[in-house]
Amino acid sequence: QVQLQQWGAELWKPSETLSLTCALYGGSLSGFYYTWIRQPPGKGLEWIGEINPDGFTKYDPSLKSRVLISLDTSKNQLSLKLNSVTAADTALYYCARGRGNWDRPLGYWGRGTLVTVSS
Amino acid sequence: DIVMTQSPDSLAVSLGDRATINCKSSQSVLGNSNNKNFVAWYQQRSGQPPKLLIYWASTRESGVPDRFSGSGSGTDFTLTISRLQAEDVAVYYCQQYYNTEMTFGPGTKVDIK
Numbered sequence: 476q477v478q479l480q481q482w483g484a485e486l487w488k489p490s491e492t493l494s495l496t497c498a499l500y501g502g503s504l505s506g507f508y509y510t511w512i513r514q515p516p517g518k519g520l521e522w523i524g525e526i527n528p529d530g531f532t533k534y535d536p537s538l539k540s541r542v543l544i545s546l547d548t549s550k551n552q553l554s555l556k557l558n559s560v561t562a563a564d565t566a567l568y569y570c571a572r573g574r575g576n577w578d579r580p581l582g583y584w585g586r587g588t589l590v591t592v593s594s
Numbered sequence: 595d596i597v598m599t600q601s602p603d604s605l606a607v608s609l610g611d612r613a614t615i616n617c618k619s620s621q622s623v624l625g626n627s628n629n630k631n632f633v634a635w636y637q638q639r640s641g642q643p644p645k646l647l648i649y650w651a652s653t654r655e656s657g658v659p660d661r662f663s664g665s666g667s668g669t670d671f672t673l674t675i676s677r678l679q680a681e682d683v684a685v686y687y688c689q690q691y692y693n694t695e696m697t698f699g700p701g702t703k704v705d706i707k
Contacts, residue, residue: 510696520636520644520687520698533694569643574655579691581632582655584643 477501479570481585487592492558497570497585499551508573509553510581511544513566521566523555528577560592596620601701606707613675614629615702617688622668632692635664638701639684647686648673652658658668680706 495511511523524534528543530549534542543556553570567587574582597620607613624630631651636644646655648664651671661676675682683706688699 519700520689522696522698525696530620535695571643574646574649578649579648579696580649580655580689581644582646584645587643 477572477583479572479583481568481570481584481588482589483568483590485589485591486594487560487564487590489592490559491592492556493560493564493590493592495555495568495570495588495590496574497555499553499572504546504548504551504553506575506576508579509544509546510571510573510579511553511555512569512571512581514569514587515565515566523557523568525579526553546552562592564590565592566590595695596623596693596697598688598690598697598699600686600688600702603700604641604703604705606705607675607678608679608707609680610639610668611707613704615673615686615688615704617666617671617673619671619690619692623690623692624668631667631671632690633664633666633671634689634691635662635700636687636689637684638687639681643660644687650681672694675704678704678706 478500481497510525526532540556569587570585571581572583574580599618601616633651635648638644652664663674665672685701687701
């Protein structure tokens with residue numbers, strides 16, 4: 476059974492580089508889209524970016540200059556780095572995987588990591 | 595960006611009754627090559643991550659009860675819960691994946707009347 480387990484620090488100071496990791500259990504990283512989504516407190520879902528099965532990344536234009544999504548196939552892990560964070564980056568961050576090979580709808584989700592940016 | 599809007603913002607339905615949520619995209623999300631609509635629906639219960647219910651606008655994800663159905667094409671889409679159950683209390687989001695940049699609707703909160 477496919478599971479995504481997330482971890483990472485929950486409190487970050489302004490200007491730091493946020494780093495989150497998501498491990499895939501019960502399957503291989505290969506052949507799937509991996510996506511990071513965030514949800515500000517009490518608000519809706521925001522797409523941060525994705526990495527496709529060929530390893531190419533796409534990011535939300537408003538975050539593109541600050542974000543990096545990567546895969547570590549040796550560890551079966553996905554990571555997110557977001558630099559120069561501000562209070563506006565405070566949100567619940569989710570990793571998610573496409574429902575099937577080369578499918579973009581998000582069929583599997585991590586439990587989420589609540590990230591707070593505060594001095 | 596393709597902007598997704600939803601209506602209503604919230605609704606309260608009696609147990610066993612029908613709930614209907616509408617979603618509109620700012621441009622057509624009907625694919626030219628596959629003639630499919632690049633729309634998905636998610637359910638998010640309180641304190642939980644979203645759960646995929648419907649993709650390609652009308653294809654039910656494996657394990658999703660058949661009381662959930664999706665319809666629509668082009669720019670107008672609908673999620674219908676035919677017989678509302680207590681466990682269906684949640685926020686429902688539509689999403690387009692036609693563009694590289696996925697976008698979500700603002701969500702519709704469904705409660706029991």
